[in-house]
Amino acid sequence: xxxxxxxxxxxxxxxxxxxxxxxxxxxxxxxxxxxxxxxxxxxxxxxxxxxxxxxxxxxxxxxxxxxxxxxxxxxxxxxxxxxxxxxxxxxxxxxxxxxxxxxxxxxxxxxxxxxxxxxxxxxxxxxxxxxxxxxxxxxxxxxxxxxxxxxxxxxxxxxxxxxxxxxxxxxxxxxxxxxxxxxxxxxxxxxxxxxxxxxxxxxxxxxxxxxxxxxxxxxxxxxxxxxxxxxxxxxxxxxxxxxxxxxxxxxxxxxxxxxxxxxxxxxxxxxxxxxxxxxxxxxxxxxxxxxxxxxxxxxxxxxxxx
Amino acid sequence: xxxxxxxxxxxxxxxxxxxxxxxxxxxxxxxxxxxxxxxxxxxxxxxxxxxxxxxxxxxxxxxxxxxxxxxxxxxxxxxxxxxxxxxxxxxxxxxxxxxxxxxxxxxxxxxxxxxxxxxxxxxxxxxxxxxxxxxxxxxxxxxxxxxxxxxxxxxxxxxxxxxxxxxxxxxxxxxxxxxxxxxxxxxxxxxxxxxxxxxxxxxxxxxxxxxxxxxxxxxxxxxxxxxxxxxxxxxxxxxxxxxxxxx
Numbered sequence: 001x002x003x004x005x006x007x008x009x010x011x012x013x014x015x016x017x018x019x020x021x022x023x024x025x026x027x028x029x030x031x032x033x034x035x036x037x038x039x040x041x042x043x044x045x046x047x048x049x050x051x052x053x054x055x056x057x058x059x060x061x062x063x064x065x066x067x068x069x070x071x072x073x074x075x076x077x078x079x080x081x082x083x084x085x086x087x088x089x090x091x092x093x094x095x096x097x098x099x100x101x102x103x104x105x106x107x108x109x110x111x112x113x114x115x116x117x118x119x120x121x122x123x124x125x126x127x128x129x130x131x132x133x134x135x136x137x138x139x140x141x142x143x144x145x146x147x148x149x150x151x152x153x154x155x156x157x158x159x160x161x162x163x164x165x166x167x168x169x170x171x172x173x174x175x176x177x178x179x180x181x182x183x184x185x186x187x188x189x190x191x192x193x194x195x196x197x198x199x200x201x202x203x204x205x206x207x208x209x210x211x212x213x214x215x216x217x218x219x220x221x222x223x224x225x226x227x228x229x230x231x232x233x234x235x236x237x238x239x240x241x242x243x244x245x246x247x248x249x250x251x252x253x254x255x256x257x258x259x260x261x262x263x264x265x266x267x268x269x270x271x272x273x274x275x276x277x278x279x280x281x282x283x284x285x286x287x288x289x290x291x292x293x294x295x296x297x298x299x300x301x302x303x304x305x306x
Numbered sequence: 307x308x309x310x311x312x313x314x315x316x317x318x319x320x321x322x323x324x325x326x327x328x329x330x331x332x333x334x335x336x337x338x339x340x341x342x343x344x345x346x347x348x349x350x351x352x353x354x355x356x357x358x359x360x361x362x363x364x365x366x367x368x369x370x371x372x373x374x375x376x377x378x379x380x381x382x383x384x385x386x387x388x389x390x391x392x393x394x395x396x397x398x399x400x401x402x403x404x405x406x407x408x409x410x411x412x413x414x415x416x417x418x419x420x421x422x423x424x425x426x427x428x429x430x431x432x433x434x435x436x437x438x439x440x441x442x443x444x445x446x447x448x449x450x451x452x453x454x455x456x457x458x459x460x461x462x463x464x465x466x467x468x469x470x471x472x473x474x475x476x477x478x479x480x481x482x483x484x485x486x487x488x489x490x491x492x493x494x495x496x497x498x499x500x501x502x503x504x505x506x507x508x509x510x511x512x513x514x515x516x517x518x519x520x521x522x523x524x525x526x527x528x529x530x531x532x533x534x535x536x537x538x539x540x541x542x543x544x545x546x547x548x549x550x551x552x553x
Contacts, residue, residue, distance in 0.1 A: 037474035038445050135346050162471065164345040165502050165538055166545045190472050193503065205474060235486035252482045254506025255525060293475040300476055 001064065003028050003153050003184040004049060009058035011044050018044040019055070020207040026186055031179045033198035034188035035296075041207040042188040043083055046157045049186070050080050063152055076104060079151030081142045083158045089131030093122050093141055096130050097148060104149035111150045114181065118174055119144045136167030143174065154178065156187040160194065172197045192293045203296055210299040215292065222290035222298065224248070225266065228256030230284040231275070240278040244271060251297065258294060259285075308372065311336045311463050311494035312357060317366035319352050326352040328517035329366060334510070336462075339485060339495045341505045343537075344514030345545040350498055351467075353514070357496070358465055359383050371462045384412070387456035387464035391471050395452050397441030401432050404440055405455060412459035426454050446477035453484060457493065464488065466497040470504065482507050502538035513541055516550040 004026035011019040019041040026032045034042045047053040049062055051071035060067045065074050087096045094108075097119070101108050108115075118140050125133070130141060139159055146154060156175075160168040172194065175185055187198070195201045196215045203210040203218070211218060231237040238257055241250040248260040261271075268285050275283045312334035319327040327349045334340045344350040355361035357370055359379030368375040371385040395404050405426055409419045427436050430450050435443060440451070449469060457464050466485070470478045478501075485507070489495050497508065505511045505525060512522040521528060521544060525537055532540045 037477070038472035040474075162500065164500060164545065165541050166345055169542055191501070192475060233490065235483065235490045238483060238486065251476075251479045252486065252507065253479070254503055296474075297476050297479075300474065 001028055002026060002061075003030075003063055004032075004186065005059075005061045006045070006048075007059045009045075009048060009055045009060055011041075011048065011053065011055050017207050019048070021058070022204075022207075022209055023058075024202055024209065024212055026184060028184055029179070029182055030184055030199045031175060031197070032184075032186045033195055033201040034186065034204055035190075035192060035195050035201050035292075036188075036204035037190050039206065040204040042204060043157055044207075045204075046080070046082075046155055046186075046188065049155055050078060051075060076149070077152045079146035079149070079154040081146045081154075081156045081159055083161070085138050085142065087130045087138070087142055087145060090129060092127050092129055093133070094126040096141060096145055100145040101148045106149050108148065111148055114150055115144045115147050117177060118147070135163045136170070139163055139167065139171060140174075143171075147178070152184065154183050154185045154187075156185065158188050158190065160189055160191065168194070192296060193291075195292045203292075203299060205296075205300050205303065208303065210296070210303060218295055219290060219292055222295050224260040224290075226288050226290045226294060227259045227261070227266070228253075228284075228286055228288040229259050230256050231280050231282070233280065236278070237275070237280055237283065240275055240280055243278075244274055249298075249301075251294075253293075256288065258288070308369070309335060310369075311338075311371060312340075312496065313367075313369045314357075315367040317353070317356060317368050318364050319349075319356060319361065320364045325517055327356070327363075330514070330517075330519045332512060332519060332522065334463075334494060334496060336494055337489055337492045338509040339489050339497065339507065341508030341511040342496060342498045342514070343502075343505060343511060343541060344498075345541075345548060347550065348514040348545070348548070349517040350514055354465060354467065354496075354498070358386060358388060384459070385461055385463070387459070387461040389452050389456035389464070389466050389469055391468040395440050395448060395455070398439055400437050400439060401443075401451055402427065402436050404451065405458065408455045409458050414459065422458055426451075426458070430454055446473045446480075449473060449477070449481060450484065453481070457488060461493070463494040463496060466495065468498055468500060470499065470501065502536070502541055505537040505541075511537065513544050515544050515548050520544045 002025040006022050006024050009019055009022045036042055048055050048060055048067060051067050051074050054068055062074050063077055097108050122137060122140055160171055179185060200214050202212045238250055238252060241247055241259060246262045248262045251258045310333045314330055314332050316329040316331055317327060318329050342350060356363050356368060356375055359375060359382035370382045373381045402423060405423045406419060409422055427433060440448060470481050485495055511525055511528060512519050528540055529535055534540060
């Protein structure tokens with residue numbers, strides 16, 4: 001059974017269309033990612049799913065219940081971690097946990113097994129004010145508080161934004177563990193590389209779904225042959241490639257510039273000679289695999305040209 | 307003249323009992339893009355504050371653009387640019403007004419200012435929105451404007467503190483293109499980021515753990531030394547060994 005169903009959902013604020021005709025389903029037990037930059041509409045979608053906002057158009061059910069009619073039944077079953085840190089900074093770690101447990105008519109002890117792997121890391125600091133925790137610890141506390149009533153569905157809005165790579169990695173390990181406990185999870189992130197941690201993802205931009213699929217399928221949907229081109233003068237290289245008559249796309253991408261060609265057969269030697277004529281000798285060209293950002297950018301461009 | 311834009315020798319900052327920055331020695335070549343990575347709490351911000359003349363070190367040496375951080379912090383401030391994640395643009399001013407304001411602070415005269423203003427509005431393609439309030443602009447536009455303003459006084463070094471958070475990948479690429487552009491003109495770029503893939507854009511990457519520089523080299527050499535194909539792997543290996551902090 002689908003835990004979340006969105007059907008033709010739209011929401012505007014004044015003349016800003018935050019969410020445009022979004023249709024998607026999240027299956028039971030899935031770890032589902034909303035992947036997109038700021039302004040994609042991720043937070044608005046979460047607010048609709050958590051019954052905090054009423055959509056302008058379309059229908060939405062969460063755990064089989066209607067988000068507008070049945071909001072009171074939905075709320076106790078959800079665990080929600082908003083994008084902005086929203087715990088009580090002037091309560092201690094333990095007091096925050098007790099508060100959230102009591103709001104949901106439960107106790108820390110009752111669901112301790114579920115939160116233990118995460119909360120036990122915080123227990124040495126349980127008398128510290130939440131406001132004095134490091135970024136990674138705040139994130140763990142917020143997750144523990146969202147889990148304390150053993151929700152059926154966990155909704156996490158950008159939990160890994162602004163925290164360092166180690167905390168991010170640990171956070172995804174915790175989500176994998178919770179998924180194994182059978183909890184359905186919807187998580188949003190602006191970090192494209194985190195898509196691969198999800199079972200399925202929706203790539204979202206400017207309120208619209210660009211694509212929904214498994215990360216593997218999304219990456220393999222990139223049909224063009226991608227080349228990595230390297231030269232010490234990166235900016236000159238980018239500018240030169242854009243002048244090459246057969247260039248399709250030219251994007252800086254770390255060590256290499258990612259390049260696609262308009263032609264079916266791509267004569268590497270011809271491009272090398274062209275670059276040499278622009279004083280870029282000894283450039284390195286090699287075929288490379290596309291990543292999720294390459295696909296995202298291509299889908300964005302297709303959307304703009306529509 | 308030295309070939310380095312930034313040179314430090316055992317630069318240290320101690321707050322009470324806590325050694326935030328512990329004898330770091332770095333040399334940043336002129337015109338290079340230097341990636342300054344580290345876990346939250348590793349001491350990056352404190353190190354940046356010393357290098358930008360905002361905080362006096364406890365011990366060690368540091369020359370920024372040839373100026374001593376102990377004695378010439380005001381000269382340093384005039385010769386560097388700085389842009390942070392939180393920008394520092396005024397939302398209730400227009401792009402033109404922001405340019406005029408910052409240009410004025412950096413001492414550009416009327417003629418230079420009007421020339422810069424026209425140049426920037428044109429090169430950033432802000433023609434349409436030049437009279438709109440900055441607060442109403444998309445994040446990507448604000449970022450490119452904040453970057454342009456951070457180098458309005460033609461500094462020799464620009465410090466970018468997590469400049470690309472939250473934007474879409476296309477905008478992020480365009481931002482890096484601008485960074486390459488200024489670096490090729492000879493401006494030194496000192497950048498911090500949480501995107502590990504962005505480390506690959508840098509000529510040199512340093513990784514800070516518990517106040518110390520644990521690794522510093524080109525991305526290619528780092529990957530060879532640590533026998534892996536991702537900077538993220540290296541970062542995680544080093545940062546997980548951190549004793550400090552309560553992650």
